[in-house]
Amino acid sequence: MRYLFLLLTAFVVACSAVNHENDGTEPELYSLGLGGINKITITEVGVKSIAGKDINISCEKFTLTQNDIEEYFNMAKRISKNDYRHMLDWSPCYVKGNIILDNGDTGEWGIHQYRGGTVTFGADETIYMYCPECTAKKFDAPEYLSN
Amino acid sequence: MFIIDRYGKVIHEKIKHAISTTIQKNKMTAIQGIIVHQTDSPTAKSTLNSYENGGSGAHFLIAKDGTVYQTASLLYQTWHVGKLKSRCLVKAQCSPVELALLKTFNPKNEHRREIVKKVPARFPSNEDSIGIEIVGEALPKKAPDDQKIYEPVTKAQNESLGWLVQELRFVLNIPVSEVFRHPEVSRKNPTEAATAKW
Numbered sequence: 459m460r461y462l463f464l465l466l467t468a469f470v471v472a473c474s475a476v477n478h479e480n481d482g483t484e485p486e487l488y489s490l491g492l493g494g495i496n497k498i499t500i501t502e503v504g505v506k507s508i509a510g511k512d513i514n515i516s517c518e519k520f521t522l523t524q525n526d527i528e529e530y531f532n533m534a535k536r537i538s539k540n541d542y543r544h545m546l547d548w549s550p551c552y553v554k555g556n557i558i559l560d561n562g563d564t565g566e567w568g569i570h571q572y573r574g575g576t577v578t579f580g581a582d583e584t585i586y587m588y589c590p591e592c593t594a595k596k597f598d599a600p601e602y603l604s605n
Numbered sequence: 606m607f608i609i610d611r612y613g614k615v616i617h618e619k620i621k622h623a624i625s626t627t628i629q630k631n632k633m634t635a636i637q638g639i640i641v642h643q644t645d646s647p648t649a650k651s652t653l654n655s656y657e658n659g660g661s662g663a664h665f666l667i668a669k670d671g672t673v674y675q676t677a678s679l680l681y682q683t684w685h686v687g688k689l690k691s692r693c694l695v696k697a698q699c700s701p702v703e704l705a706l707l708k709t710f711n712p713k714n715e716h717r718r719e720i721v722k723k724v725p726a727r728f729p730s731n732e733d734s735i736g737i738e739i740v741g742e743a744l745p746k747k748a749p750d751d752q753k754i755y756e757p758v759t760k761a762q763n764e765s766l767g768w769l770v771q772e773l774r775f776v777l778n779i780p781v782s783e784v785f786r787h788p789e790v791s792r793k794n795p796t797e798a799a800t801a802k803w
Contacts (some may be wrong), residue, residue: 480632482684482731483716486660507751509796543645544661545687547712547792552751568749572712572792576750599712 465589485541485588490534492577492585494560498527502554505568510550517551519599520571526594527555530569534589542586547572573597607772613678619768623653623674626682628662629681630731636679638729638783639770640686640790641798643741644753649674652738663686663736664797671761673769676738679682685736686714687791692727695789712792729783735773739766739801743794763802770803 506517549571557565569575575587607617616792646652649668663685666674691707693699719727723750739762743753768783784802
């Protein structure tokens, strides 16, 4: 009975939210446009951001596999920096690595638990990414409280 | 005290108009709160230029020297908040049903449950809040995203912010309890606007 009540409540909330879908909480998506990728390497998993050091969340269990990362770069979309800052949720938990493109460009990437990420090439070019369709289960895992 | 004209423009000698209609979204029928942000940009000009592309933005922008720009009419919403965090969780006032739903952890659904509530049961959102951006970068500039911390707000910026928040609160009857830093209402880098004072 309790679960039926929870299910009914969730259904009512979902229905009442229909009119709020276009409320500026999902970014406009563009093609990632990196071109061919030669190699992707994971250098660190379960990283906690410096800015999030005081947040009561443990990042050790936020891991992504090589397959997860390859799917991410295959399915992720490019978004604007303004939308990345305003619309995407920010997580203190990251997986990091390197990327080499077919044209020889090399970059550093970071992907956080709420499906956002950045890849930086050279001194100035940062591309902001979001992958709402990626299937890695760790994107939907609960936040791990430290205590 | 400043005046808000029928176009939603604030009339005061301290405010420069640099309104970008591209960041104005739906009509804002009620104003319930104020959200304070930092831009992650080096200058006011770079943020104003980015507004020409549309998408996200805020109503006011405070430059490093304290200059205040109005960047959107107060008659319109701007997209500056993102998905709302559960306010009942912060206030430890969630019902058992809501607590059970929060355990499933889905920020999108959490936002959907919040947005159907009324302020102050939820935090102010895109629909009913004024956004104030303070120019300031997340540093080191070339570092990966996970290593970035927002630079401190300047003294001139905090003086302008204090004046602007006070005027907006007075004219629009907004309680001080409904003025927030961005990371308080949404999941954001907690150092954003951490040194902002009003």
